[in-house]
Amino acid sequence: MTLRRTEQPHDLAQGLDTLAPPAILSALVEGQLGALAALRPALPALQAGAEAMAAAIGNGGRLIYTAAGSSGLMGMADGLELPGTFGLSPAQIVISLAGGASSLQHMTGNTEDDVAEARAAASTVRAHDCVIAISASGATPYPLAFLKAAPQATRIAIVNTPASPMLAQAEIGICLETPPEVISGSTRLGAATAQKAALNAMSSLMGVLLGHVHDGMMVNLVADNAKLEDRAARIVARISGCDLASAHHHLTAASGAVKLAVLLASGARDIENAAQILGAARGHLRAALNSL
Numbered sequence: 001m002t003l004r005r006t007e008q009p010h011d012l013a014q015g016l017d018t019l020a021p022p023a024i025l026s027a028l029v030e031g032q033l034g035a036l037a038a039l040r041p042a043l044p045a046l047q048a049g050a051e052a053m054a055a056a057i058g059n060g061g062r063l064i065y066t067a068a069g070s071s072g073l074m075g076m077a078d079g080l081e082l083p084g085t086f087g088l089s090p091a092q093i094v095i096s097l098a099g100g101a102s103s104l105q106h107m108t109g110n111t112e113d114d115v116a117e118a119r120a121a122a123s124t125v126r127a128h129d130c131v132i133a134i135s136a137s138g139a140t141p142y143p144l145a146f147l148k149a150a151p152q153a154t155r156i157a158i159v160n161t162p163a164s165p166m167l168a169q170a171e172i173g174i175c176l177e178t179p180p181e182v183i184s185g186s187t188r189l190g191a192a193t194a195q196k197a198a199l200n201a202m203s204s205l206m207g208v209l210l211g212h213v214h215d216g217m218m219v220n221l222v223a224d225n226a227k228l229e230d231r232a233a234r235i236v237a238r239i240s241g242c243d244l245a246s247a248h249h250h251l252t253a254a255s256g257a258v259k260l261a262v263l264l265a266s267g268a269r270d271i272e273n274a275a276q277i278l279g280a281a282r283g284h285l286r287a288a289l290n291s292l
Helices: 021-058 069-086 109-113 115-122 141-148 165-169 190-209 226-240 244-253 258-265 271-280 285-290
Strands: 063-067 093-097 130-135 154-159 172-175
Touching: 021 063, 021 130, 021 154, 021 172, 021 190, 063 069, 063 115, 063 141, 069 093, 069 130, 069 190, 093 115, 109 141, 115 141, 130 141, 130 165, 130 190, 141 154, 141 165, 154 165, 154 190, 165 172, 226 244, 226 258, 244 258, 258 271, 258 285, 271 285
Parallel strands: 063 093, 063 130, 130 154, 154 172
Antiparallel strands: none
């Protein structure tokens, strides 16, 4: 029987346990770097995934991440950051982990086989939703069953194994052909690193497509702590050219909305006018500024 790539021995694994710690760490880091190289051939599929995610959010749908184990942690880490980073409604982000929230404290392997739970979780999926299923093998029963039970949504599968069942169930298949793991089968290493990098790239492009990034700045962030309030003010100042004191003033007038504050600082008559200009630009700040 041919071993899955994730189960095969890595070239650097031979004698790993006999090496000095610096050499072991070097091998582990090389394994991570090799895994990241798997993203480049997947760029077209990642673009398609990002466009599907943006369409779901733009149409009032949800992003539903489904996975088990380390892949589930990667999906959760991506999804939970999106409301704060891009100002998305938390209601538009759903995390469906095998074993539920309790699995975060004690991860057991058997939860990934619970296809009945996956089907039940998928029963709430709606037509405008986008399902993002993640699995190194591409055959994990939980996310595979979830994909099969949600044909009404746009489905994205992120896997590390070619020709795997999950790819056949998804409208958008993203295969990250990572090398074998330096510790065989430990997909929390290279495979998970590639998955998280792919999710980072895909959700970040989604943010750009939705108009929430301007010159590399998060212009739709939720400033809910002192650090982010300072960042929001610096963003307003940098884009509009005003000083920090004025930026804070405009942010207060805009109830913390960075885009509206930028428009106020750039010549909008008042908050109503700024909102009207931004709405006409469909939320894209650059287009709104160009119309002033």
